[in-house]
Amino acid sequence: MKRIPYSRQCIDQDDIDAVVEVLKSDFLTQGSKVPEFEAAVTQYVGAKYGIAVSSGTAALHVACLALEIGPGDRVWTSPISFVASANAALYCGAEVDFVDIDPDTFNMSVSCLAAKLYEAARVGTLPKALIVVHMAGASADMQQIAALAASYDIAIIEDAAHALGGHYQGRPVGCCQYSVITCFSFHPVKSITSGEGGMAMTNCPQLAERMQLFRSHGITRDRQKMNRDDGPWYYEQQVLGFNYRMSDIHAALGISQLRKLDGFISKRIALASQYRDALVDLPLCLPVFSADSAWHLYVIRVKSATRRELLYQHLKRQGIDVNVHYIPVAVQPFYAIGADVPNAENHYSAALSLPLFAELSDDAMERIIGCLTRFDW
Numbered sequence: 161m162k163r164i165p166y167s168r169q170c171i172d173q174d175d176i177d178a179v180v181e182v183l184k185s186d187f188l189t190q191g192s193k194v195p196e197f198e199a200a201v202t203q204y205v206g207a208k209y210g211i212a213v214s215s216g217t218a219a220l221h222v223a224c225l226a227l228e229i230g231p232g233d234r235v236w237t238s239p240i241s242f243v244a245s246a247n248a249a250l251y252c253g254a255e256v257d258f259v260d261i262d263p264d265t266f267n268m269s270v271s272c273l274a275a276k277l278y279e280a281a282r283v284g285t286l287p288k289a290l291i292v293v294h295m296a297g298a299s300a301d302m303q304q305i306a307a308l309a310a311s312y313d314i315a316i317i318e319d320a321a322h323a324l325g326g327h328y329q330g331r332p333v334g335c336c337q338y339s340v341i342t343c344f345s346f347h348p349v350k351s352i353t354s355g356e357g358g359m360a361m362t363n364c365p366q367l368a369e370r371m372q373l374f375r376s377h378g379i380t381r382d383r384q385k386m387n388r389d390d391g392p393w394y395y396e397q398q399v400l401g402f403n404y405r406m407s408d409i410h411a412a413l414g415i416s417q418l419r420k421l422d423g424f425i426s427k428r429i430a431l432a433s434q435y436r437d438a439l440v441d442l443p444l445c446l447p448v449f450s451a452d453s454a455w456h457l458y459v460i461r462v463k464s465a466t467r468r469e470l471l472y473q474h475l476k477r478q479g480i481d482v483n484v485h486y487i488p489v490a491v492q493p494f495y496a497i498g499a500d501v502p503n504a505e506n507h508y509s510a511a512l513s514l515p516l517f518a519e520l521s522d523d524a525m526e527r528i529i530g531c532l533t534r535f536d537w
């Protein structure tokens with residue numbers, strides 16, 4: 161019996177042809193495909209600028225660098241996320257702390273944020289930035305979070321690695337209405353893939369320019385920005401940047417995938433609604449259904465940690481690859497900073513992600529639902 165993965169990419173002949181075309185062209189990197197991909201994503205989400213980089217993690221890193229986050233600064237993020245959300249701030253030498261989640265949405269809790277900000281203002285430990293994660297593809301409550309952040313003069317970066325193709329208040333995630341920078345990932349499990357890759361969206365020309373500098377060694381070729389001009393060969397390093405460039409091979413795949421994004425998302429929404437209808441009578445807590453979510457993950461919560469482990473093993477034995485999203489970053493031994501995040505810990509003890517990806521077949525879906533229904537609840 162074929163294993164059903166919890167997620168996987170959907171690659172068709174158009175994707176393959178797009179990549180082959182670049183391989184036969186003059187430029188494998190720094191050609192026309194990266195700007196073309198940037199323009200396409202920028203237009204899709206309705207932001208002004210998009211800076212393509214080598215991964216979603218690199219996007220978060222250049223976002224933090226552009227905001228001049230450094231030693232002595234604090235950054236707060238959500239504990240229910242992939243480690244990259246918090247690591248990006250550590251790369252810059254900042255200190256990381258975690259705001260507990262809302263148990264129903266798994267996103268940063270507005271009331272926990274309000275309480276934590278109030279206390280931090282009192283003792284003088286306010287953060288410089290928040291990295292807000294759109295867990296499982298559903299947007300966090302950005303309007304409320306942005307209102308709170310604004311009242312303390314804190315910048316917001318959206319970690320939208322799960323949410324490309326999702327919406328908030330009728331607008332695409334990534335338009336940066338409530339943040340200064342939004343970061344996407346194009347890892348194969350995300351809504352579209354470029355193999356590896358990421359993009360940072362912004363409406364601010366200065367931030368866009370700084371992120372472009374940091375993605376390529378801190379080097380500029382813009383004569384107007386230079387301190388000297390030795391001649392037409394001259395380029396100038398102005399900050400300590402990285403090689404975080406995306407290649408044209410990856411960008412070509414991204415462009416081809418983006419054309420299919422709406423179809424992928426419709427399929428994910430349909431699968432999520434199928435899960436909801438089929439599982440509603442089981443002793444489970446199902447995720448809030450919303451057609452605005454990009455449905456990166458379908459996270460159910462099982463009533464007890466013991467049941468969760470038995471269900472995990474039951475499904476694995478039947479060839480169904482489930483997963484746990486996430487181990488709270490705050491309790492990773494590397495972080496273990498004694499953050500007070502009880503909702504995140506409760507979530508961790510109950511959560512289980514069922515397979516969800518655009519090419520999940522009807523047969524596979526039937527097998528998964530059958531296994532869940534037959535489980536000794």
Ligand SMILES: *Cc1c(COP(=O)(O)O)cnc(C)c1O
Pocket residue numbers: 215216217218241242244245293319321322345346347356357358
């Ligand atoms: C995938 C992911 C990232 C990192 O993206 P990469 O492209 O793998 O570097 C960051 N944050 C979250 C929430 C993610 O799921």
